[in-house]
Amino acid sequence: MYLNKDEERMYEGEYGNTVRKSMEILVALGEIYGAENLIDITSAQISGVSYKTIGDAGLEYLEDLASDKNALAKVPSTLNPAGTDLDNWEKLGFPSEFALKQNKIVDAYGSLGISQTCTCTPYLVGNVPRFRDHVAWSESSAVAYVNSVIGAKTNREGGPGALAAAICGKTAMYGYHIEENRKATIVIEVEDKISGIDYGALGYIVGKEIGDGIPYFILKDKTQNKKKDSSTDISSISPTNNDLKSLGAALASSGAVALYHIENITPEYKIAGKKHLQNDKMFISSHDIQNACEKLTTSDSNEADLVCLGCPHASLEEIEEIANLVKGRHIKNDLWVCTSINIKAAADRMGFTKIIENAGAALVCDTCMVVSPIEELGYESIGVNSAKAANYVPSMCGLKVIYDNAENLIKFK
Ligand SMILES: C[C@@](O)(CCOP(=O)(O)O)CC(=O)O
Numbered sequence: 001m002y003l004n005k006d007e008e009r010m011y012e013g014e015y016g017n018t019v020r021k022s023m024e025i026l027v028a029l030g031e032i033y034g035a036e037n038l039i040d041i042t043s044a045q046i047s048g049v050s051y052k053t054i055g056d057a058g059l060e061y062l063e064d065l066a067s068d069k070n071a072l073a074k075v076p077s078t079l080n081p082a083g084t085d086l087d088n089w090e091k092l093g094f095p096s097e098f099a100l101k102q103n104k105i106v107d108a109y110g111s112l113g114i115s116q117t118c119t120c121t122p123y124l125v126g127n128v129p130r131f132r133d134h135v136a137w138s139e140s141s142a143v144a145y146v147n148s149v150i151g152a153k154t155n156r157e158g159g160p161g162a163l164a165a166a167i168c169g170k171t172a173m174y175g176y177h178i179e180e181n182r183k184a185t186i187v188i189e190v191e192d193k194i195s196g197i198d199y200g201a202l203g204y205i206v207g208k209e210i211g212d213g214i215p216y217f218i219l220k221d222k223t224q225n226k227k228k229d230s231s232t233d234i235s236s237i238s239p240t241n242n243d244l245k246s247l248g249a250a251l252a253s254s255g256a257v258a259l260y261h262i263e264n265i266t267p268e269y270k271i272a273g274k275k276h277l278q279n280d281k282m283f284i285s286s287h288d289i290q291n292a293c294e295k296l297t298t299s300d301s302n303e304a305d306l307v308c309l310g311c312p313h314a315s316l317e318e319i320e321e322i323a324n325l326v327k328g329r330h331i332k333n334d335l336w337v338c339t340s341i342n343i344k345a346a347a348d349r350m351g352f353t354k355i356i357e358n359a360g361a362a363l364v365c366d367t368c369m370v371v372s373p374i375e376e377l378g379y380e381s382i383g384v385n386s387a388k389a390a391n392y393v394p395s396m397c398g399l400k401v402i403y404d405n406a407e408n409l410i411k412f413k
Pocket residue numbers: 046047048049050053054080081120138139140141159370371392
C-alpha cells in the first residue's frame with residue numbers, strides 16, 4: 001500500500017507509539033481489503049465503549065494507548081454509548097464496580113482527545129459530516145444513517161479501526177469510500193403505506209434477506225395510488241429522519257447493511273440507480289411487516305417490566321412525543337428514554353424531562369438497553385419500539401421482548 005512521507009513517519013513511530021500502532025492497524029486493514037492508499041477523513045465515531053462489551057481487556061488496551069501523551073485525535077470524534085449513565089448511574093441502580101470501570105474507559109478515550117459524548121446518534125448533536133465527506137464511523141446504525149441519509153462515506157469500521165482512524169485522521173481507501181461500490185444491489189418495493197414500528201420491521205426483513213447488499217427502496221401507498229388512479233413507480237410517502245434512523249438500525253442489525261437508498265428521498269438515489277436491477281426485485285406487503293413485528297416479540301405477556309425507548313438514541317422530537325403521551329399521568333411499568341446528554345439538556349429546557357419524570361419515568365443518558373447491564377437490574381421483560389433492540393436484547397441481555405409502538409407499550413396506573 002502506498003504511504004506518503006508523513007504517513008511513513010507515522011508508521012515508523014516518529015510521532016510516538018500510539019500513532020505507530022494506529023497506523024499499523026490502518027495499513028493492516030487496507031492490505032486485507034486491497035486498498036491502494038489512505039485518505040483523509042473529516043470525522044470519526046468510535047464503538048467499543050461499554051464495559052459490558054469490551055471488558056477488562058478493552059480497558060487495558062485503551063489505557064495503554066492513552067498513556068502516550070503525544071496521541072490526540074486529529075479529527076472531531078465522538079463515542080458510542082457506554083454501559084451506564086455516566087452521571088446518574090447510582091440513582092439508576094447500576095453496580096458500582098461496573099460504573100467505576102466504565103468511567104475509566106471513558107476517561108482513557110478523553111485523554112486521547114475524543115469527545116466524551118456517548119451516543120449512537122452523533123449526527124443529532126454536532127458530529128455531522130457533509131455530503132461526500134470521507135469519515136470513519138463504527139456504530140452500525142450511525143454508519144447506515146451517515147452513508148444513506150447524509151451521503152458521507154464510511155465503511156462499517158470496528159471500534160479499534162475507528163479509533164486508529166481518529167488518531168491518524170485517515171482511513172484506508174476501499175469499500176464504501178469508492179463511488180462504484182455505492183450502487184444499489186436490489187430494489188425493494190414496499191406496497192402498502194408504513195409508519196411507526198413498521199420501518200424497523202421493514203429493515204429487519206430486508207437486512208435478513210440481503211446481508212451486506214445495498215437496497216433501493218420504493219415506498220408506495222397503494223390507497224393513494226388508487227385515489228389518483230395512477231400507479232407511478234416512485235416513492236409516494238415521506239419518512240421522517242426518525243423513521244430513517246429506525247430503518248437503518250434494523251437493516252444493519254439483522255443484516256450487515258451499511259448503505260441504503262430510497263427513491264426521491266435519500267441524496268444518492270439517482271446515481272445509485274435501479275435501471276441495472278430489472279431482475280433483482282423484492283416486494284414487501286403489510287402482511288410481511290405484520291409477521292415481522294410478531295416475530296420480534298418473544299414475550300407471551302402484553303405488559304413489560306421495563307419499557308425502553310431511544311434505540312438509536314432519541315431525538316428531541318421523539319422525547320417531545322413521549323412527554324405528550326405521558327403528561328399528567330402515572331406510568332405502571334418502569335420507563336427509560338435513552339438519549340445523549342446534549343439532547344437531554346435541550347429536553348430539560350423545554351420542560352419535557354420534568355413531564356416525563358413526573359409520570360414516573362427517567363431520561364437516561366450515555367447508555368441504552370443493549371449495552372447496559374439491565375439483566376443485573378432484576379427485569380425479566382422489556383418493551384421496545386426498536387427492531388434493532390428487539391433483535392439484540394434476547395441474546396445480549398436475556399430478557400423477553402415486546403415489540404410495539406410506545407403508546408401500546410406504556411401502561412398507566
Ligand atoms: C449494538 C451496538 O449498537 C452497540 C454495542 O456496540 P459497542 O459496545 O459500542 O461495541 C453496536 C452496533 O450495532 O454497531
